Amino acid sequence: GDQARREGFAAEGVRWAERALEQEDEKRGDIYYYLAVNLGITVEKHPVTAVKSLDRIVASLEKAVALVPDIHHAGPYRVLGMVYLKAPPWPTGIGDGDKALELLAEAVRKSPDYPLNRIFYARALWDVEGEDAEREVAGNLEEAFRLMNGERWRPVRERWMDDVTDIAGKAQVALPVR
Secondary structure, X not given: OOHHHHHHHHHHHHHXXXXXXXXXXXXXXXXXXHHHHHHHHHHOOOHHHHHHHHHHHHHHHHHHHHHOOOHHHHHHHHHHHHHHHHOOEOOOOOEOHHHHHHHHHHHHHHOOOOHHHHHHHHHHHHHHHHHHHHHHHHHHXXXXXXXXXXXXXXXXXXXXXXXXXXXXXXXXXXXOOO
8 A cells, every 4th residue: 555665565576676687597587577666666667767677678578478478367468468458559658459469468368367468458348449358357356356265365365355346346347246
Protein backbone atom coordinates (compact mmCIF):
# COMPACT_ATOMS: atom_id res chain seq x y z
CA GLY A 1 0.00 0.00 0.00
CA ASP A 2 2.92 2.39 0.58
CA GLN A 3 3.88 3.56 -2.92
CA ALA A 4 7.15 5.20 -1.85
CA ARG A 5 8.27 2.02 -0.10
CA ARG A 6 7.20 -0.09 -3.08
CA GLU A 7 9.20 2.13 -5.44
CA GLY A 8 12.18 1.99 -3.09
CA PHE A 9 12.20 -1.81 -3.11
CA ALA A 10 11.77 -1.83 -6.89
CA ALA A 11 14.66 0.64 -7.34
CA GLU A 12 16.80 -1.70 -5.27
CA GLY A 13 15.66 -4.58 -7.51
CA VAL A 14 16.74 -2.58 -10.58
CA ARG A 15 20.18 -2.00 -9.05
CA TRP A 16 20.61 -5.70 -8.27
CA ALA A 17 19.48 -6.71 -11.76
CA GLU A 18 21.89 -4.24 -13.36
CA ARG A 19 24.67 -5.56 -11.18
CA ALA A 20 23.79 -9.14 -12.13
CA LEU A 21 23.86 -8.26 -15.83
CA GLU A 22 27.35 -6.80 -15.38
CA GLN A 23 28.58 -9.99 -13.74
CA GLU A 24 26.51 -12.73 -15.35
CA ASP A 25 26.10 -14.22 -18.77
CA GLU A 26 23.65 -12.12 -20.79
CA LYS A 27 21.72 -15.27 -21.60
CA ARG A 28 20.13 -15.17 -18.16
CA GLY A 29 16.61 -14.19 -19.18
CA ASP A 30 15.39 -14.15 -15.59
CA ILE A 31 17.60 -11.13 -14.92
CA TYR A 32 16.04 -9.24 -17.83
CA TYR A 33 12.56 -10.15 -16.60
CA TYR A 34 13.21 -8.90 -13.06
CA LEU A 35 14.94 -5.80 -14.38
CA ALA A 36 11.91 -4.92 -16.50
CA VAL A 37 9.36 -5.65 -13.76
CA ASN A 38 11.23 -3.63 -11.14
CA LEU A 39 11.91 -0.77 -13.54
CA GLY A 40 8.21 -0.75 -14.44
CA ILE A 41 7.24 -0.48 -10.78
CA THR A 42 9.63 2.44 -10.22
CA VAL A 43 8.15 4.45 -13.10
CA GLU A 44 4.47 3.44 -13.24
CA LYS A 45 3.27 6.50 -11.27
CA HIS A 46 5.67 8.87 -13.06
CA PRO A 47 4.56 9.27 -16.70
CA VAL A 48 7.53 11.31 -17.95
CA THR A 49 10.06 8.88 -16.48
CA ALA A 50 7.98 5.95 -17.75
CA VAL A 51 8.14 7.20 -21.33
CA LYS A 52 11.91 7.59 -21.04
CA SER A 53 12.26 4.03 -19.67
CA LEU A 54 9.86 2.35 -22.09
CA ASP A 55 12.46 1.24 -24.65
CA ARG A 56 14.59 -0.36 -21.95
CA ILE A 57 11.61 -2.11 -20.38
CA VAL A 58 10.42 -3.47 -23.73
CA ALA A 59 13.92 -4.60 -24.78
CA SER A 60 14.41 -6.40 -21.46
CA LEU A 61 11.02 -8.11 -21.73
CA GLU A 62 11.66 -9.17 -25.31
CA LYS A 63 14.92 -10.80 -24.19
CA ALA A 64 13.05 -12.51 -21.36
CA VAL A 65 10.38 -13.78 -23.79
CA ALA A 66 13.13 -15.24 -25.95
CA LEU A 67 15.14 -16.77 -23.10
CA VAL A 68 12.70 -17.65 -20.29
CA PRO A 69 9.13 -17.40 -21.60
CA ASP A 70 7.68 -19.59 -18.84
CA ILE A 71 9.17 -17.83 -15.81
CA HIS A 72 6.60 -16.60 -13.29
CA HIS A 73 3.64 -18.21 -15.07
CA ALA A 74 4.50 -16.77 -18.52
CA GLY A 75 5.37 -13.45 -16.90
CA PRO A 76 7.36 -12.01 -19.81
CA TYR A 77 4.33 -12.39 -22.11
CA ARG A 78 1.96 -11.03 -19.49
CA VAL A 79 4.03 -7.99 -18.57
CA LEU A 80 4.98 -7.13 -22.16
CA GLY A 81 1.34 -7.48 -23.16
CA MET A 82 0.30 -5.02 -20.47
CA VAL A 83 3.02 -2.58 -21.53
CA TYR A 84 1.60 -2.58 -25.07
CA LEU A 85 -1.93 -2.23 -23.70
CA LYS A 86 -1.18 0.67 -21.34
CA ALA A 87 1.34 2.62 -23.44
CA PRO A 88 0.01 5.46 -25.55
CA PRO A 89 -0.51 4.44 -29.18
CA TRP A 90 1.46 5.69 -32.16
CA PRO A 91 2.49 8.44 -32.91
CA THR A 92 3.12 9.38 -29.27
CA GLY A 93 3.98 5.91 -27.97
CA ILE A 94 4.38 2.20 -28.65
CA GLY A 95 0.91 1.16 -27.53
CA ASP A 96 -0.59 -1.57 -29.68
CA GLY A 97 -3.82 -3.32 -28.73
CA ASP A 98 -3.37 -6.15 -31.21
CA LYS A 99 0.13 -6.91 -29.92
CA ALA A 100 -1.19 -6.78 -26.37
CA LEU A 101 -3.92 -9.29 -27.19
CA GLU A 102 -1.47 -11.62 -28.91
CA LEU A 103 0.98 -11.59 -25.99
CA LEU A 104 -1.70 -11.95 -23.31
CA ALA A 105 -3.40 -14.78 -25.20
CA GLU A 106 -0.03 -16.54 -25.26
CA ALA A 107 0.34 -16.02 -21.50
CA VAL A 108 -3.05 -17.70 -20.99
CA ARG A 109 -2.09 -20.51 -23.37
CA LYS A 110 1.21 -21.13 -21.59
CA SER A 111 -0.14 -20.82 -18.04
CA PRO A 112 -3.94 -21.13 -18.06
CA ASP A 113 -4.17 -21.80 -14.31
CA TYR A 114 -2.61 -18.48 -13.31
CA PRO A 115 -5.53 -16.11 -12.64
CA LEU A 116 -3.64 -12.91 -13.42
CA ASN A 117 -3.04 -14.05 -17.01
CA ARG A 118 -6.79 -14.42 -17.49
CA ILE A 119 -7.55 -11.15 -15.71
CA PHE A 120 -5.15 -9.16 -17.86
CA TYR A 121 -6.30 -10.91 -21.03
CA ALA A 122 -9.92 -10.09 -20.18
CA ARG A 123 -8.94 -6.44 -19.62
CA ALA A 124 -7.16 -6.30 -22.97
CA LEU A 125 -10.09 -7.96 -24.75
CA TRP A 126 -12.49 -5.43 -23.27
CA ASP A 127 -10.23 -2.42 -23.91
CA VAL A 128 -9.40 -3.42 -27.50
CA GLU A 129 -12.50 -5.24 -28.78
CA GLY A 130 -15.21 -4.07 -26.38
CA GLU A 131 -18.64 -5.68 -26.67
CA ASP A 132 -17.48 -7.87 -29.55
CA ALA A 133 -15.45 -9.88 -27.03
CA GLU A 134 -18.06 -9.89 -24.28
CA ARG A 135 -18.40 -13.69 -24.17
CA GLU A 136 -14.61 -14.26 -24.10
CA VAL A 137 -14.16 -11.56 -21.44
CA ALA A 138 -16.81 -13.24 -19.31
CA GLY A 139 -15.26 -16.68 -19.74
CA ASN A 140 -11.81 -15.48 -18.71
CA LEU A 141 -13.12 -13.53 -15.72
CA GLU A 142 -15.24 -16.45 -14.55
CA GLU A 143 -12.28 -18.83 -14.83
CA ALA A 144 -9.98 -16.37 -13.03
CA PHE A 145 -12.58 -16.00 -10.29
CA ARG A 146 -12.90 -19.78 -9.95
CA LEU A 147 -9.10 -20.20 -9.78
CA MET A 148 -8.71 -17.38 -7.27
CA ASN A 149 -11.12 -19.07 -4.91
CA GLY A 150 -8.94 -22.16 -4.74
CA GLU A 151 -6.53 -22.58 -1.88
CA ARG A 152 -3.44 -21.97 -4.03
CA TRP A 153 -4.23 -18.33 -4.81
CA ARG A 154 -6.03 -17.37 -1.59
CA PRO A 155 -3.10 -15.24 -0.27
CA VAL A 156 -3.22 -12.89 -3.29
CA ARG A 157 -6.94 -13.15 -4.05
CA GLU A 158 -7.97 -9.82 -2.53
CA ARG A 159 -5.21 -7.99 -4.40
CA TRP A 160 -6.61 -9.28 -7.70
CA MET A 161 -10.31 -8.87 -6.86
CA ASP A 162 -10.32 -5.13 -7.58
CA ASP A 163 -9.20 -5.78 -11.17
CA VAL A 164 -11.74 -8.57 -11.63
CA THR A 165 -14.67 -6.52 -10.31
CA ASP A 166 -13.56 -3.45 -12.30
CA ILE A 167 -13.47 -5.32 -15.61
CA ALA A 168 -16.64 -7.27 -14.77
CA GLY A 169 -18.44 -4.00 -14.06
CA LYS A 170 -17.36 -2.43 -17.34
CA ALA A 171 -18.22 -5.52 -19.35
CA GLN A 172 -21.40 -6.17 -17.35
CA VAL A 173 -20.30 -9.67 -16.40
CA ALA A 174 -22.10 -11.17 -13.42
CA LEU A 175 -19.64 -13.05 -11.25
CA PRO A 176 -20.64 -15.75 -8.77
CA VAL A 177 -21.04 -14.61 -5.18
CA ARG A 178 -17.72 -14.60 -3.35
